Amino acid sequence: MQPRQIRDRVQWMGAVDWNRRLFDSLIPLPDGTSYNAYLVRGSKKTALLDSVDPTMEPILMAQLANVPDVHYVVSHHAEQDHSGAIPAVLQKYPGAQLVCTPKAKEMLVDHLHVQADRIRTVDDGETISLGDRTLQFVHTPWVHWPETMVTFLPEDKVLFTCDFFGSHLSTSDLYAGENPYVWEAAKRYYAEIMMPFRKTIQNNLKKVQNLAFDLIAPSHGPIYDKPNFILEAYKEWVSDRVSNLVLIPYISMHGSTETLVNHLVGSLAERGIKVQKFELSVTDLGKLAIALVDAATIVIGTPTVHLGPHPLIFSATHLANALRPKLRHAAIIGSYGWGTKAVEQISGLIPNLKVEVLGTVLCKGLPRAEDFAALDSLADKIKEKHSEI
Numbered sequence: 041m042q043p044r045q046i047r048d049r050v051q052w053m054g055a056v057d058w059n060r061r062l063f064d065s066l067i068p069l070p071d072g073t074s075y076n077a078y079l080v081r082g083s084k085k086t087a088l089l090d091s092v093d094p095t096m097e098p099i100l101m102a103q104l105a106n107v108p109d110v111h112y113v114v115s116h117h118a119e120q121d122h123s124g125a126i127p128a129v130l131q132k133y134p135g136a137q138l139v140c141t142p143k144a145k146e147m148l149v150d151h152l153h154v155q156a157d158r159i160r161t162v163d164d165g166e167t168i169s170l171g172d173r174t175l176q177f178v179h180t181p182w183v184h185w186p187e188t189m190v191t192f193l194p195e196d197k198v199l200f201t202c203d204f205f206g207s208h209l210s211t212s213d214l215y216a217g218e219n220p221y222v223w224e225a226a227k228r229y230y231a232e233i234m235m236p237f238r239k240t241i242q243n244n245l246k247k248v249q250n251l252a253f254d255l256i257a258p259s260h261g262p263i264y265d266k267p268n269f270i271l272e273a274y275k276e277w278v279s280d281r282v283s284n285l286v287l288i289p290y291i292s293m294h295g296s297t298e299t300l301v302n303h304l305v306g307s308l309a310e311r312g313i314k315v316q317k318f319e320l321s322v323t324d325l326g327k328l329a330i331a332l333v334d335a336a337t338i339v340i341g342t343p344t345v346h347l348g349p350h351p352l353i354f355s356a357t358h359l360a361n362a363l364r365p366k367l368r369h370a371a372i373i374g375s376y377g378w379g380t381k382a383v384e385q386i387s388g389l390i391p392n393l394k395v396e397v398l399g400t401v402l403c404k405g406l407p408r409a410e411d412f413a414a415l416d417s418l419a420d421k422i423k424e425k426h427s428e429i
């Protein structure tokens with residue numbers, strides 16, 4: 041794709057990675073992604089903001105073919121999907137300075153072997169003049185690495201945010217508008233990448249909101265031409281509010297745990313509680329992460345394998361713990377053959393979840409009437425707790 045004009049002096053550059061299906065060899069990308077870079081031409085100097093993933097370097101270099109000079113390369117974030125082509129850009133423009141936060145300097149040297157003497161660090165609030173355009177740098181640590189910052193271009197009212205507000209989405213649309221498809225992708229991105237840093241993001245959100253921008257230009261996904269669309273979404277996601285929602289990630293080997301789960305789903309629904317169940321052998325973990333953004337309660341359903349929970353439960357529970365969602369309550373249900381340590385082992389996996397445990401319902405073999413009654417009591421407890429939300 042050729043560079044695209046977003047302001048008189050600002051161009052989108054970068055690459056749309058339509059076919060990528062996995063990020064960090066971990067995160068599913070059902071809709072691909074993009075690596076957005078931006079070229080800002082002032083009357084005296086030119087700056088390139090971020091680069092692209094190393095796999096897409098030839099695309100960026102082709103876009104720069106007719107750009108005679110770049111004086112500054114701004115690295116908002118040292119992760120390689122944005123910094124990976126910086127060495128090639130610095131080689132093409134031997135006079136260019138690489139601009140980043142003090143924390144990013146060491147990372148760029150370590151991860152990319154950039155020469156330290158090519159790097160200029162900038163403090164929070166510092167500006168660089170391009171002539172009739174100004175780059176104002178705002179430190180926004182932990183979105184989602186410690187070195188991250190954003191750049192404000194006051195003359196054009198554009199905020200360049202790199203990962204912050206991004207979405208893993210491949211599209212030919214330059215702008216997001218108020219597209220619910222973008223909202224879903226941005227929520228998935230927040231859930232998988234940003235949610236562990238929710239408290240820090242609350243502060244960074246307040247900090248950037250004071251800037252007078254009309255466009256938010258992230259380095260993944262489309263540009264927000266209606267910034268409130270994503271700002272309001274982020275305010276809700278990072279808030280301390282939870283919704284009347286129970287998540288049930290579970291697995292079943294011979295049907296007993298599934299029977300328990302299905303009974304609980306019905307029991308909760310009858311009490312006016314929304315439920316999402318996730319059968320973990322077929323679940324897109326991104327969908328589970330999205331649900332974790334708002335849910336008040338998690339109920340883990342597991343059979344017992346060699347006295348402990350099923351391995352897929354280990355994996356999903358580890359994920360939920362790592363993402364540090366707002367969950368307030370938890371419960372464990374499941375079945376076992378002759379003995380179990382599933383509850384003790386699951387409890388040890390979730391130290392980051394500050395949840396009140398509402399109970400456990402474990403049955404030996406096939407569920408009996410008393411097990412269903414115990415599930416109904418658990419649903420009553422959940423209803424009582426959710427009435428306080």
Ligand code: FEO
Nearest residue numbers: 117119121122203
């Ligand atoms: Fe898109 Fe944290 O890199």
